[in-house]
Structures are given as structure tokens and as C-alpha cells.
Amino acid sequence: MxxxxxxxxxxxxxxxxxxxxGPQHPSTHGVFRIRALLDGEEVVDVEPVFxxxxxxxxxxAEERSYTQVITLTDRLDYLSGMSNNLAYVRAVEALAxxxxxxRAQYLRVMMAELMRIASHLMALGFLINDLGAWITPLMHxxxxxxxxLDLFEMVCGARITFSYMRIGGVSHDLPPGFDAALNxxxxxxxxxxxxxxxxxxxxxxxxxxxxxxxxxxxxxxIECSVTGPNLRASGVxxxxxxxxxxxxxDRMNFDVPVTQNGDNWDRMWVxxxxxxxxxxxTRQCMAEMPDGPTRTPADFFIxxxxxxxxxxxxxxxxxxxxxxxxxxxxxxxxxxxxSPSFINLTVLRELCVGWKLADLIVNFGTLDINVGEVDR
Amino acid sequence: xxxxxxxxxxxxMVTLGYIRRKPFTTQYPEEKxxxxxRFRGNTFVWYEERCTGCATCAKGCPLGIIRIVTHxxxxxxxxxxxxxxxxxxxxxxxxxxxLCVEVCPYDALHMGGDFEQASYGREEMxxxxxxxxxxxxxxxxxxxxxMEMIGHxxxxxxxxxxxxxxxx
Numbered sequence: 001m002x003x004x005x006x007x008x009x010x011x012x013x014x015x016x017x018x019x020x021x022g023p024q025h026p027s028t029h030g031v032f033r034i035r036a037l038l039d040g041e042e043v044v045d046v047e048p049v050f051x052x053x054x055x056x057x058x059x060x061a062e063e064r065s066y067t068q069v070i071t072l073t074d075r076l077d078y079l080s081g082m083s084n085n086l087a088y089v090r091a092v093e094a095l096a097x098x099x100x101x102x103r104a105q106y107l108r109v110m111m112a113e114l115m116r117i118a119s120h121l122m123a124l125g126f127l128i129n130d131l132g133a134w135i136t137p138l139m140h141x142x143x144x145x146x147x148x149l150d151l152f153e154m155v156c157g158a159r160i161t162f163s164y165m166r167i168g169g170v171s172h173d174l175p176p177g178f179d180a181a182l183n184x185x186x187x188x189x190x191x192x193x194x195x196x197x198x199x200x201x202x203x204x205x206x207x208x209x210x211x212x213x214x215x216x217x218x219x220x221x222i223e224c225s226v227t228g229p230n231l232r233a234s235g236v237x238x239x240x241x242x243x244x245x246x247x248x249x250d251r252m253n254f255d256v257p258v259t260q261n262g263d264n265w266d267r268m269w270v271x272x273x274x275x276x277x278x279x280x281x282t283r284q285c286m287a288e289m290p291d292g293p294t295r296t297p298a299d300f301f302i303x304x305x306x307x308x309x310x311x312x313x314x315x316x317x318x319x320x321x322x323x324x325x326x327x328x329x330x331x332x333x334x335x336x337x338x339s340p341s342f343i344n345l346t347v348l349r350e351l352c353v354g355w356k357l358a359d360l361i362v363n364f365g366t367l368d369i370n371v372g373e374v375d376r
Numbered sequence: 377x378x379x380x381x382x383x384x385x386x387x388x389m390v391t392l393g394y395i396r397r398k399p400f401t402t403q404y405p406e407e408k409x410x411x412x413x414r415f416r417g418n419t420f421v422w423y424e425e426r427c428t429g430c431a432t433c434a435k436g437c438p439l440g441i442i443r444i445v446t447h448x449x450x451x452x453x454x455x456x457x458x459x460x461x462x463x464x465x466x467x468x469x470x471x472x473x474x475l476c477v478e479v480c481p482y483d484a485l486h487m488g489g490d491f492e493q494a495s496y497g498r499e500e501m502x503x504x505x506x507x508x509x510x511x512x513x514x515x516x517x518x519x520x521x522x523m524e525m526i527g528h529x530x531x532x533x534x535x536x537x538x539x540x541x542x543x544x
Binding site for chain 1 (some may be wrong): 380381382383384386389390391411412413414415416419426436438445471472473474478487494516518519521524
């Protein structure tokens with residue numbers, strides 16, 4: 001019998017489809033672009049494309065004096081300006097051998113922890129927004145963040161671009177009435193976190209979308225230099241606040257939440273718990289803060305001695321480090337930034353490959369990157 | 377394991393509890409939130425009597441957007457008193473970091489609290505010396521602890537004697 005040649009109507013050549021997510025997609029948290037290769041609904045390959053928000057912060061820093069660069073660091077990770085300020089001024093202080101008064105150390109810890117609350121609230125809120133719970137949980141978290149920003153406005157006059165830290169201390173002491181405002185916020189916040197847990201932790205949709213999805217092993221996380229809550233969710237107990245305490249962290253009582261699975265659920269859960277610890281630390285700072293000066297006098301156009309320094313802190317998204325080279329002039333010769341968001345993106349591909357397209361959004365959300373910090 | 381859906385219903389009960397609570401949002405143009413005394417607005421308060429035209433603010437600005445031109449007063453010693461001819465602050469590029477306010481050695485420049493400075497063109501956003509003179513003298517207490525000590529909240533007018541750390 002003659003074999004009828006196959007018309008090709010039933011045997012499909014399956015070709016992967018290249019899908020561009022972003023740079024103006026609502027779920028990519030800024031101008032971030034993902035090129036995803038899809039086989040049906042399954043993700044075959046993922047390539048992050050960034051640079052849309054590049055502002056050249058490192059280069060801009062080279063033509064500004066050390067104090068003026070503080071204003072640039074606000075804009076790195078615009079959801080956690082205080083942590084960026086802190087990381088930068090710590091690097092300059094190490095370079096120029098400036099001491100910080102004890103009250104300023106407590107103030108810095110307090111501001112950094114309040115900032116961590118605000119940043120994690122945004123991470124959780126937008127994650128749940130991406131999961132399809134449109135706006136309502138996000139608004140709950142925006143409300144608490146507004147209160148934190150109100151506190152910051154009381155202290156330093158700005159809500160996003162703080163420029164609060166200075167070389168040798170902080171720019172302002174606490175204003176009158178701050179104590180009561182902070183206590184009111186912290187009392188309210190404990191209730192609100194309990195509310196978030198009731199809202200989120202037992203929700204079946206959330207559990208089925210996140211538990212067991214995209215696990216990251218601790219070994220792989222260390223190999224890829226992942227830091228911050230993402231690393232601690234993978235079972236690695238590494239937190240610079242505990243391992244290399246800076247400022248007043250050696251006097252703080254706090255636990256570092258660590259989970260073992262490293263899946264999306266754990267990454268969310270760790271952030272939820274860290275907010276509670278941050279609130280606890282803020283309360284302790286307020287109670288134990290000594291009186292005294294808040295700033296060691298340092299020149300506005302400070303000239304550190306020739307040398308180089310790398311100094312890192314545990315920022316809201318991981319290890320934020322500044323590498324500064326001084327040639328003895330008023331401006332840094334080189335200002336390198338090790339930003340946690342950028343380096344945490346290393347694992348994005350292996351988190352997403354093999355999972356569905358809908359999971360890609362969630363995996364990207366739990367990594368909690370900030371495009372301002374990725375592109376710098 | 378609990379019945380499927382009970383967790384979601386528990387979450388919905390939280391939302392339901394909010395029916396009785398007041399909304400936390402503000403309808404902006406009709407009602408406005410209050411700013412704290414240290415709030416850094418989009419305007420500046422400048423006291424001509426306190427200013428010596430030393431241009432330290434221009435040097436302290438991270439963006440270099442302050443332009444100052446001075447000439448010496450005719451009957452004074454050279455270097456002791458200058459008349460400020462041009463004091464341009466390009467607020468279209470300003471990021472309101474208040475470093476100029478921090479470095480001012482004579483407490484002549486202060487942050488103002490107004491934040492509704494929208495305009496149709498960039499050239500309208502340059503604050504000239506005439507604008508600075510005409511602006512209401514309601515300084516914010518950013519970097520000015522002496523104002524906090526006298527209980528200034530940024531809503532009242534202060535004259536040039538009250539605004540500084542020392543009297544003229």
C-alpha cells in the first residue's frame with residue numbers, strides 16, 4: 001500500500017515562544033524586563049534585562065563631596081533610603097576614622113529598623129497584589145507604611161529621600177513628641193501584624209500558590225551569593241546584624257527568623273516575622289537610648305586619608321556594601337556599590353525554569369528586588 | 377486538615393471588620409494633611425538682612441543649582457558687606473535635601489513648607505531673588521534647633537531676629 005504522506009496537520013513542531021515581560025509591566029516592580037522562553041505555559045528559560053533605570057550613581061559620586069553623595073544613596077533603593085544612608089556613611093567613617101556618639105548609634109538602628117518594616121510591608125503588599133488579591137491587602141500595608149513615613153517626616157522632614165545620616169552621626173535629634181508618636185505606632189502595629197497573619201497565612205489560595213513552589217537550597221543560595229531574607233529562608237542563618245554587629249546591634253535583643261524549605265512561602269514568612277523583630281528592636285532602642293550628642297563634628301568637605309575601604313550592613317534586602325577609594329581629595333576616587341537586589345537576581349533563572357508562567361511572577365515577587373538598586 | 381476555604385473566610389472576616397472603621401485615606405485637594413515642623417517643602421525662606429552673600433549654600437549644593445552674583449556695598453570696607461544681585465535657585469532640578477540650609481553659617485536660608493509649586497515650564501521654576509524677597513517668611517525648623525526651642529511649628533511668620541541662632 002502506498003503510504004499517504006503526512007500533511008503535518010496532526011503532528012505539531014513545538015516551538016518555544018519568547019515572551020517579553022516588561023519593562024512596563026505592572027508586576028515587574030519598576031522598569032525591569034524579563035525575557036521568558038515558554039513551552040506552552042511552562043517556563044524554559046528566563047533572562048532578566050536591566051539598565052532601564054541606570055543613573056550612574058557610582059560615577060556621579062566621583063564628582064561630589066562625601067557629604068553630598070548621601071543624597072545619591074537615598075535613590076538607590078528608594079524603598080529603604082535610611083539603610084542606604086547608613087551603609088554609605090559607615091563606609092566613609094571607616095575611611096576617615098570618625099567615631100559616632102552612642103545616641104546616634106541608637107538613632108541609626110532605630111531608623112534602619114523602621115525602614116525595614118516599611119520595606120518589607122511593600123514587598124509583601126506587592127507580592128500579594130501580584131498573586132491576584134487586587135489592592136485590598138496592599139492598601140492595608142500601605143497604611144502602616146504611611147505611618148512609618150510620617151515618623152520619618154517628623155524626624156528628618158522627608159518621606160522618601162531622607163538624607164538623614166551624616167558622617168559622624170545623624171543630622172537631627174528626635175523632635176519633641178516623637179516618643180508618643182512612635183509608641184502609638186508600635187502599639188497599633190502589633191495588632192496590624194496579627195491582622196495580616198489572619199488575612200494571609202491560612203488563605204488556601206496563597207498556600208497553594210506558594211508552598212513548595214520554587215525551592216532554593218541553602219548550598220545553592222550560598223554559591224550564588226544570595227543574602228538577606230532570601231538566604232535565611234533557605235535555612236542559612238546569616239545576618240550581618242548578628243554575625244558582624246555594627247552600631248548598637250550588639251546590645252539589641254532580637255531573633256533572626258530562619259526557615260528550612262526556601263520556597264516562596266518561606267521567603268514571605270521570613271519577612272513577616274522580621275517585621276515583628278524590627279518593631280521589638282525599635283521599642284528597645286527607644287527605651288535604652290542614652291542622652292548626649294548626636295553628631296561628631298566633621299567637615300562638610302571632609303578629606304579622608306588615602307586608602308580604600310569596604311563596609312557592608314544588613315540592609316532591608318540583603319548585604320548592602322560600599323567600596324570607597326579615597327585619594328585624599330574632597331570627592332571619592334571610586335564609589336562601588338554591592339547592591340543586594342542585583343546579586344539576588346542571580347538565582348532568578350533557576351527559580352523560574354520548570355515552573356509555570358504564573359509562578360514566575362510570584363518567584364520574582366518573593367525575591368523582593370528594587371529596580372533602583374539593580375540598575376543604580 | 378481544615379475544610380477548604382475556611383482560611384479564606386477567616387481572612388474575609390478581617391476585611392468585614394473594616395466596614396465599621398473610618399477610611400484612612402484623605403481626599404487631597406479638599407482636605408490636606410498637616411506637615412511636621414521639619415517638613416522640607418518646595419520653597420525657600422530667605423532673610424536678606426542675615427545674608428552676607430558668601431555663597432556657601434551654592435558650594436554645598438550637590439547639584440550646583442544655586443547661582444549667586446554679588447557686588448560690594450559702595451561705602452563699606454571690601455569683603456565685609458555684599459549686596460546680593462542674583463540669587464537663583466533652580467527648583468526644577470532641586471531635590472530638596474536641605475544641604476544648603478545646613479551649611480548656611482548665618483541662618484539666612486531656610487526651607488519653606490509649601491509643596492504646590494506646579495508650573496507649565498521649567499523656566500518658571502527658577503526662584504529669583506525677587507521671589508525670595510516676596511515669599512512669606514514662614515521657615516521650617518529643618519536644621520534650626522533654635523526654632524524648635526521657641527516652639528515654632530512652621531505656621532507662623534518669623535522676623536530676621538527670631539530666625540537665627542544669634543541676634544543681628
